Amino acid sequence: MYRITLIPGDGTGPEITEAARRVLEATGVGFEWDIQNAGEDVYKREGTPLPERVIESIRRNRIAIKGPVTTPVGTGFRSVNVTLRQTLDLYSCVRPCKTYKGAKTRYDGIDLVIFRENTEDLYAGIEFQKDSEGAGAIIDTVRKISGRSIRQDSGISIKPISVFGTERIVRAAFEYARKNKRRKVTAVHKANIMKFSDGLFLEVAREVAGNYPDIEFEDKIVDNMCMQLVQKPRLYDVLVLPNLYGDIVSDLAAGLVGGLGLAPGANIGDEYAVFEATHGSAPKYKGLNKVNPLAVILSGVMMLRHLGETEAADRLDNAIASVIEEGKDVTYDMKPAPDDPGAATTSGVADAIISRIT
Ligand code: NAD
Secondary structure (H helix, E strand, C coil): CCEEECCCCCCHHHHHHHHHHHHHCCCCCEEEECCCCCCHHHHHHHHHCCHHHHHHHHHHHCEEEEEECCCCCCCCCCCCHHHHEEEEEEEEEEEEEEEECCCCCCCCCEEEEEECCCCCCHHHHHEEEEHHHHHHHHHHHHHHHHHHCCCCCEEEEEECCCHHHHHHHHHHHHHHHHHCCCCCCCCCCCCCCCCCCCCHHHHHHHHCCCCCCCCCEEEEEEEEHHHHHHHHHHHHHEEECCCCHHHHHHHHHHHHCCCHCCCEEEEECCCCCEECCCCCCHHHCCCCCCCCCHHHHHHHHHHHCCCCCCCHHHHHHHHHHHHHHHHCCCCCHHHHCCCCCCCCHHHHHHHHHHHCCC
16 A cells, blocks of 8 residues: 555646546555645645645655646745755656657657756746846856956846756666666757856766666757757657756657647656646636546556556556547547547546556
8 A cells, every 4th residue: 555645736636636546546556645735725725835744745655646736927926846846856857758649749659758857957046136136246246257247137047057966867867768778868958058057967967878888878959959859759768958958848748749638747856756747737727627637647657657566557558548549538639629529528538547447
């Protein structure tokens, strides 16, 4: 019996995580769910969207599956997702993008796994507002130490990339490649322009790659990588990227295999792991039993593999593949036209998968 923290989230989160819970239980693996609420409603009641008890629950159980949580733009609370990643040091964001037969895609045979660094880079949140004291001090310091001038009316975001942060994400990508018998790891960067941040990322990636002679290593500049992925995605296998490029390239890769409704993810550190879809809370569909639960269900498949429940993960993945290939019990976003009257509901997709789990 596995005790797992289950965070339903908000918007359409509760509907899709309920579908995932039912499907995971139908594999026959024993789960005890420690249900913890976070997000908008909790914020209204308790003044914080992420009460300490949610973090404590993950620390206790070490593994969580989570629905999306809305992040207000501009005002309101900080992103629950970013806070969780930072507090629990979930440094690897792992996003597999694989084509399922029957899904609406331009290519078949794509099987990519993206390792996005989750704690550094422009995402570190070290920012200075235009006209602030901090921005002024940085502008002065830069002028003094480098003779370069930054316009006075600039906002500034800092891009830190460390040896420590790079080593552990590149190692995670290679360990994954070795364990899952993948052939190649590609490091993605812009080291030709950002010599001391992306350049360091590349230098450290090369050093780490030296410890894995059994796996091919190459590097690509990020703009070229985007073009290559659109033209020849089948040439690539495991990609490892700093935070911002990882964010953008993983959405590009999700688009290649059928869109956000099919893109699972995991945030993994040395001690804890949180499994969640790549997509957000799609709030306009809240309560309609309409959106696609497959991304969070596929995140559940990743969770089963993480737990070592390989056989159950394979059975669930096969049941999902069979539902997608038949194309009948899928939601509107996977139908040829989005207004297809035969589109399945969120719970209907879960029922169809459950009926096919062997
Ligand atoms: P979104 O992913 O919610 O929606 C983008 C588009 O994809 C919309 O058209 C939406 O309807 C569609 N979509 C998303 N999930 C779908 C699904 N399961 N099935 C079918 N269609 C789906 O992105 P957004 O609108 O930019 O963000 C909404 C909220 O979610 C924001 O507050 C954002 O901050 C938050 N968010 C949370 C997470 C997370 O919890 N990890 C991730 C991304 C965004």
